[in-house]
Amino acid sequence: MRITARHLESLKAPLAVLAVVVVASAAAVVWTRAEIANNQRALSAQETLLKEARNRFQRSGEERDLIVRFLGPYQELRSRGLIGPEQRINWLEALRNTNQQARMFGAEYQVSTQQAYPYAQELNAARLGMAQSVMKLNLQLAHEGELMRFFRHLENQNAGAFDINECVLERASAADTPFSAQPNLRAECELAWITINPERVERNP
Amino acid sequence: MADKLLICVSAEQATAALSRRGKLAQCQVFRNDDRGAEAFDRLLAQLRNVPVHVMVDVVEEDYRFEMLPHASGRDRSELIERRLRQLYRNTPYCAALPQGRDSGKRRDDQYLFFALINPDLIESWLARIRVHDLPVAGVYLLPVLAEPLAQKLAPGTPNLLLVAQHPSGLRLTFFRHGKLRVSRLTRVESTDPRGRVAAYTEEIANTRLYLHALRAMSLDEHLAVIALDRDASLSGLEQAVARDISNAQATRLGSAEIAKLAGVPEPVVHDVPDALYLHLLGAQPPRGNLAPELVTERFQIYQLRRALYATAGVAAVASVAWLALNAYQIYDLRSEQAHAVMQTADYQRRYQEVTRHFPAAPTSADNLVQAVQTAERMNSIKRTPESAMIVVGRALEQFPNVYLKGFGWKYAARSYDADGTARRSDGPPQAAPGTPQGRRQSAFVEGEIRPFNGDYRAALDTISSFAATLRQDAAVAEVNVVALPLNVSPTMALSGSTTETAARATSAPFRLNIAFKPTL
Numbered sequence: 001m002r003i004t005a006r007h008l009e010s011l012k013a014p015l016a017v018l019a020v021v022v023v024a025s026a027a028a029v030v031w032t033r034a035e036i037a038n039n040q041r042a043l044s045a046q047e048t049l050l051k052e053a054r055n056r057f058q059r060s061g062e063e064r065d066l067i068v069r070f071l072g073p074y075q076e077l078r079s080r081g082l083i084g085p086e087q088r089i090n091w092l093e094a095l096r097n098t099n100q101q102a103r104m105f106g107a108e109y110q111v112s113t114q115q116a117y118p119y120a121q122e123l124n125a126a127r128l129g130m131a132q133s134v135m136k137l138n139l140q141l142a143h144e145g146e147l148m149r150f151f152r153h154l155e156n157q158n159a160g161a162f163d164i165n166e167c168v169l170e171r172a173s174a175a176d177t178p179f180s181a182q183p184n185l186r187a188e189c190e191l192a193w194i195t196i197n198p199e200r201v202e203r204n205p
Numbered sequence: 206m207a208d209k210l211l212i213c214v215s216a217e218q219a220t221a222a223l224s225r226r227g228k229l230a231q232c233q234v235f236r237n238d239d240r241g242a243e244a245f246d247r248l249l250a251q252l253r254n255v256p257v258h259v260m261v262d263v264v265e266e267d268y269r270f271e272m273l274p275h276a277s278g279r280d281r282s283e284l285i286e287r288r289l290r291q292l293y294r295n296t297p298y299c300a301a302l303p304q305g306r307d308s309g310k311r312r313d314d315q316y317l318f319f320a321l322i323n324p325d326l327i328e329s330w331l332a333r334i335r336v337h338d339l340p341v342a343g344v345y346l347l348p349v350l351a352e353p354l355a356q357k358l359a360p361g362t363p364n365l366l367l368v369a370q371h372p373s374g375l376r377l378t379f380f381r382h383g384k385l386r387v388s389r390l391t392r393v394e395s396t397d398p399r400g401r402v403a404a405y406t407e408e409i410a411n412t413r414l415y416l417h418a419l420r421a422m423s424l425d426e427h428l429a430v431i432a433l434d435r436d437a438s439l440s441g442l443e444q445a446v447a448r449d450i451s452n453a454q455a456t457r458l459g460s461a462e463i464a465k466l467a468g469v470p471e472p473v474v475h476d477v478p479d480a481l482y483l484h485l486l487g488a489q490p491p492r493g494n495l496a497p498e499l500v501t502e503r504f505q506i507y508q509l510r511r512a513l514y515a516t517a518g519v520a521a522v523a524s525v526a527w528l529a530l531n532a533y534q535i536y537d538l539r540s541e542q543a544h545a546v547m548q549t550a551d552y553q554r555r556y557q558e559v560t561r562h563f564p565a566a567p568t569s570a571d572n573l574v575q576a577v578q579t580a581e582r583m584n585s586i587k588r589t590p591e592s593a594m595i596v597v598g599r600a601l602e603q604f605p606n607v608y609l610k611g612f613g614w615k616y617a618a619r620s621y622d623a624d625g626t627a628r629r630s631d632g633p634p635q636a637a638p639g640t641p642q643g644r645r646q647s648a649f650v651e652g653e654i655r656p657f658n659g660d661y662r663a664a665l666d667t668i669s670s671f672a673a674t675l676r677q678d679a680a681v682a683e684v685n686v687v688a689l690p691l692n693v694s695p696t697m698a699l700s701g702s703t704t705e706t707a708a709r710a711t712s713a714p715f716r717l718n719i720a721f722k723p724t725l
Contacts, residue, residue: 010506014513021517025524032531039538046545053552060559066570067563073577074567082580119644123586125579128572144612148591161583166615167590170651196579198572 081160083196086114086133091193094159095137102153105140105183112136117194129197134165136190140183144169147187165190210252210339211487213260213347213479214327215373220479221248223255224487229473232480242333249337256340256504259330259496260486262347262373262479265323267293268387270304270421272313285316293320298327298344298495304384317385319346321495331500340504343494347371348378348388350485355380355431357467358458362429364422366412368405368455369433371478375405377412379421386421398438405432406445413450430455433463433481435474586644590614592725593648596681600674607671610714611651620647621718622685646721654690654713661691664713672717680725688716 003011056063077083081090088111099107117130141147151164167189207223207230218241222232233248235241269292276284285301293299299320307313321327327344334341351367355378359365365380371390378388389412393404409430416422430446432439434457446455463481464471473484485491494501566573593614601607613621654664668689675684690713 007506007509011510011513014510014517018513018517018520021521021524025520025527028528029524029531032528032535035535036531036538039535039542043538043542043545046542046549050545050549050552053549053556057552057556057559060556063560063570064563066574067566070570070573070577071564071566073580074573077576077580078567083576122644123579123582125575128575128579130579144594148589148594151589161580163583163587163616164589165617166613168611168613170611171609194583196576198568198576200568 077196080158082194083198085197086131086193086195087160088133090157090159091135094154094157097157098150098153102146102150104146104150105142107150108138110136111193114195117192125196129199130194131197132163132192132194134190134192135162137188139187139189140172141169141185141187142183144185147189161194163192163194165192207252207255209342209487210249210255210257211260211483212257212330213262213483213486214330215262215371215479216264216326218372219245219330220372220477220483221245222480222483222487224483227488229470229476229480229484229487232477232483234477237329242329245330245333246337249333249339252337252339254340254507256342256507257334258342258486258491259327259344260347260350260479260482261321261327261344261495262371262376262390262482263321263323263326264373264390265321265326266346266348266388266390267320267322268348268385269318270315270386270419271318272307272315275306275312275314281314288316289318289320292318293322296320296322296324297497297499298324300493300495302349302385302493319349319493319495321346335503338503340507341496341500342504343491343501344496345486345491345493346388346495347376347482348385349493350482350491351378351388352380352383352385353489354467354481354485355385356383358431358463359429359456364426364428366409366428366430367433368409368430369478370435375408377408379412379416381421387416387419389415398440402439402442402445405439405442406449409446409453409455410450413453424452426452428453432457434458435460435463435478588616588644588646588725590648592680593646593719593721596675596678596721596725597648597650597719599678600671603674604667604671606654606656606667607652608655609650609652611649613649614646615648616644616646618644620645620720621649622647622683622687622720645723646725648719648721649687650717650719652715654715657690657711657713661713664690668713668715668717675717675719680721681719682722683720685718686715687718688714690714 008015074083081087091111092109095107095109098104112134114131114133117132120126120128120130123130139147139150141150147167147169154162167187169185169187172183172186207225209224211222211224211229213220217237219235219237220232221235223230233244235245235248271288273284273288289299289301299318301316301318304315304317307315321344331341331344355365355367358367360383362380363382365383367376367378367380369376370393374390374392376388376390379386391408393401393408413424413428416428417424422428428450430453432442432455434442437459439457442457443455446453458466460471460474463469464474467474467481469481469484473480498505568576594612597609597612601609615621654667657664668686672684672686675681
């Protein structure tokens with residue numbers, strides 16, 4: 001039998017019903033499948049949390065031992081300025097004290113804004129919130145030995161932890177014979193004052 | 206609600222009955238006149254979307270038993286169609302039923318061709334049905350519907366003549382091995398029982414001769430006659446047949462026997478004579494539909510509509526089942542999640558309880574450990590310029606004529622060689638781009654040869670020796686001479702004077718870049 005427009009008129013209602021049923025069924029099935037996927041993801045996430053909570057509970061004894069063992073050294077590092085916020089005043093005081101103690105001819109400095117420490121990954125400490133402030137130092141030295149003496153004095157101030165990135169020395173005068181009472185060398189150094197800022201994690205979950 | 210309307214049309218009347226799931230309701234008879242037509246209209250008006258099956262019991266019918274060459278599929282359909290057109294030019298109500306294969310060598314196909322010769326007999330009834338927009342499922346000849354009845358009443362009988370009184374006359378239908386071969390309807394005027402038996406016997410005898418003439422069966426063959434005697438008015442027919450017709454034996458079946466053998470409810474048999482055939486029409490999907498496509502077009506649409514609704518229903522049921530399964534899965538996942546949440550909360554509570562007795566710490570144990578270990582690692586990799594200064598100092602001790610003008614050291618991922626610059630640019634310190642990997646120490650030495658009397662060869666030799674001495678140091682990985690007092694490269698222009706009066710060069714500056722080994 002050939003279907004004509006007249007026949008289609010008669011078939012309009014069942015075709016519409018079929019279309020509605022198919023579309024509604026497909027939509028409902030798609031929606032429920034999406035719900036299943038969402039719930040599976042949520043369950044997976046919750047199971048991860050459960051696993052973490054269980055592990056944390058099971059390792060609580062071990063955790064206590066670690067706290068007892070490492071709290072002291074941690075506090076020591078904090079008192080030395082490595083852990084915690086930057087102590088720029090301490091750095092400047094340390095510079096001043098070092099200059100006086102080492103009897104040098106003065107130091108000029110420039111400190112940059114704080115940035116992420118670029119070598120944190122190298123130290124496997126990417127999640128410790130390591131930061132650095134780069135300090136540029138201009139020193140007048142009687143001889144090259146004063147440079148290392150200056151850094152040792154600075155380190156002994158316990159004002160913070162620093163890395164020496166670069167130092168350039170050049171003669172201040174062309175004289176062949178240096179004098180100890182006047183600056184014979186100019187030194188330009190770059191230090192990185194490093195701080196560690198671990199997140200304050202509440203022990204209460 | 207009825208699912209079928211069954212109608213038996215004869216020349217004088219139409220018998221109609223509604224059927225629901227194979228059960229026949231009370232039959233109604235409509236005379237072929239105006240009153241009958243009105244009553245028929247009233248019946249049809251009550252129905253909506255009920256398919257109508259029409260059965261015809263009239264004299265104007267024709268049966269032909271023929272053989273056609275064996276064919277199948279479309280060829281067979283076309284062959285039958287062509288033969289029907291040849292046989293019945295004047296009526297669209299014709300059909301054919303396969304009756305088996307011939308036993309001859311050609312094994313031709315046997316067909317029974319049959320037709321309603323006078324379509325006008327049913328047109329008025331069909332027109333009324335069309336007016337009420339009811340779908341006509343098919344039009345059938347009554348004897349075609351009697352075939353299953355005959356097989357039930359006398360199974361295995363090779364030659365059976367089914368005799369029954371119908372409103373339109375006496376119907377004698379012959380079945381050869383259970384298959385309809387021919388049928389005839391004749392008027393029997395006698396109302397007297399004895400006269401009726403005699404008339405029946407005579408018609409049976411005539412039919413016997415007719416069958417012989419048609420070569421449907423020979424006179425030598427035995428003929429079994431079954432007479433449907435619903436009102437027990439044919440008493441003595443068996444004896445009359447045995448006496449008057451050779452090789453024939455008649456059997457009368459009463460209502461109870463008909464009902465029992467045919468499997469038909471007894472009220473149906475007791476109803477009008479057409480009721481039995483209407484029951485058969487409604488009980489099973491009949492074969493041998495005579496109606497052309499134009500008549501059954503609406504029924505085909507009706508079936509298509511039902512199929513679409515059925516498909517929608519099946520789709521709905523399937524999707525509901527699927528949704529139920531999904532809903533159960535969602536419920537299951539949520540239950541598991543809720544259980545996991547409870548367990549997590551329990552572990553957290555227990556952990557909280559345990560940690561209440563821990564020493565107060567500013568951060569987590571992991572952070573404590575990692576911070577302390579990081580500080581240790583920082584100390585272990587910390588570098589100062591001191592080692593590099595010692596290495597350079599050791600080399601300078603061997604070259605008193607090398608005058609040091611400048612010294613640079615760095616501990617970074619990029620060495621001075623990689624930088625390609627002698628000094629850092631002035632200005633505020635810059636952040637290191639990205640995350641460098643593998644810091645190493647490097648240095649540069651800027652100096653000159655003193656005293657210098659213009660002997661460039663000696664100066665270059667001294668610088669080369671100085672660089673070689675540095676290279677020999679165990680802490681040095683690489684030494685590159687990046688600037689010399691005189692550039693002798695063929696790629697550069699060179700100018701000067703050899704006259705005594707010309708001003709001699711007073712210095713021989715140079716520059717070396719040194720890369721140190723990681724062990725320094």
